[in-house]
Amino acid sequence: MTAPLPLPLPESFALQVRGYDREQVDERIDELLAEIRLLTADRDAAVTEAEHLARQLERARAGHAELSARVDRLCRTPADPAAVGDRVRHLLELAHAEADGIVATARERAAAIVREAEEDADRRTAEARARAHRIVDDARRRADRLAAIERRTADRLRRIDAFLAGAAALLDEQTPLRAVA
Template sequence: MTAPLPLPESFALTWRGYDREQVDERIDELLAEIRLLTADRDAAVTEAENLARRLERARAEHAELSARIDRLCHTPADPAAVSDRVRHLLGLAHAEADGIVATARERAAAIVREAEAAADRRTADARAHAYRIVDDARRRADRLASIERRTADRLRQIDAFLADAESLLDEQAPLRAVA
């Protein structure tokens, strides 16, 4: 699991600024959402890994069954020890067995292809979902950073305005006393 994007713990307090509790609550909400999205992404990646392991087990089982079929079908009876009729029946049985083996291999290959395709789709879906989650979290973090920059700019403008106002008031104070 990757750590969420770092966000400031709090904002500086200024005169006529934002409500600190409100800003802290919003940041806490966004951090909780990022943690939730990260957990979702991690769960999707885990699911994809589980599917990959299941596919590998299915492949191993397929290889084992293919080897058993090959052993059973390639152990022919000794044709010299049987009569012509039995030899003919044995030839028909071998031909039928070869057909069954070919059909079984085709079906097994189709099942493996389907399992691989399903695993690939699930893996791709999980990755796409994870990327969307990360992209969404980054966009939200960028928006928060942008809001923080705009807020800091506004606060600087307000401070400058107040300083100008105080300066003007300090200059005008003696005039009022004289009048």
Template sequence: MTAPLTLPESFALTFRGYDREQVDERLEELVAEIRLLTADRDAAVAEAGHLARQLEQARADHAELTARTDRLCRTPADPAAVGDRVRHLLELAHGEAEEVVAAARDQAAAIVREAEEAARQRTADARAQAYRIVDDARRRADRLAEIGRRTADRLRRIDAFLADAEGVLEEQAPLRAVA
């Protein structure tokens, strides 16, 4: 820890100088802040040292474990190099491992078959639904087209009726003027 800055206890008063109390209060605030910052820095330095020691220990542990793993991996258990009892245990372990692998393969194949069947069923369901949607859309389009044809036919009849009505009104207009 470094010593905090030494600041003068007070300033000399001068003509047109600063207010002594304000300067003293500000200096006290600054000294308190410097003390806090110094304490924070010292705590951070201590924590960094602690973390560095932990890192070095972790690196040493890692190196030891890596060396141990390498040693174990380089010397696999050879059934011929061990006793009959250990050899029998190794053979049993290999047999059991083969059974576990075979069972896992069978289970994986069953899962794949189920997934493929589910995918086929979903595809068939989606296709059927798409056909239903298309058929519904065609029926609606046909109904709308029929409604459009009927509406157009009614409009033509209404136009013809209106044209006839206008013709009758035009013929009757001169008769009214005479009467």
């Protein structure tokens, strides 16, 4: 890093008969040149360090991309317990056992739902059949009543027709009344 400039800097040099004190000016220039060399070295070191860190960052990014791709690939395919360490194998076995338990519970729930649905469907089918039988029986009774009414009505109509035919025959046999003048 850079060393701080010595403070305070002289604001002016001592005057001699013919200008500044040459020795004092040379010392100050030597100090400033040394400070410039130090600052230049610090700057060069910082640039080198920045380049080194930039290379490390690029390697880290490439590694991250590779690891992300590997994680994605591992997540897409189930892990083979034989290909991993003991601890991971144990965790995978536990996960498989838990998954098997979840699947078994889901199958039991599905079977219960199917049973309930079948029982409900059977009950509703039985109720619908009973209702259909009642409707058919009611319809048959109505049809029988209507048929009986129709038979009685037909019988009455035949009797009325016979009566009317008899009345018409009687009227035809009688002599017409003459008009009274």
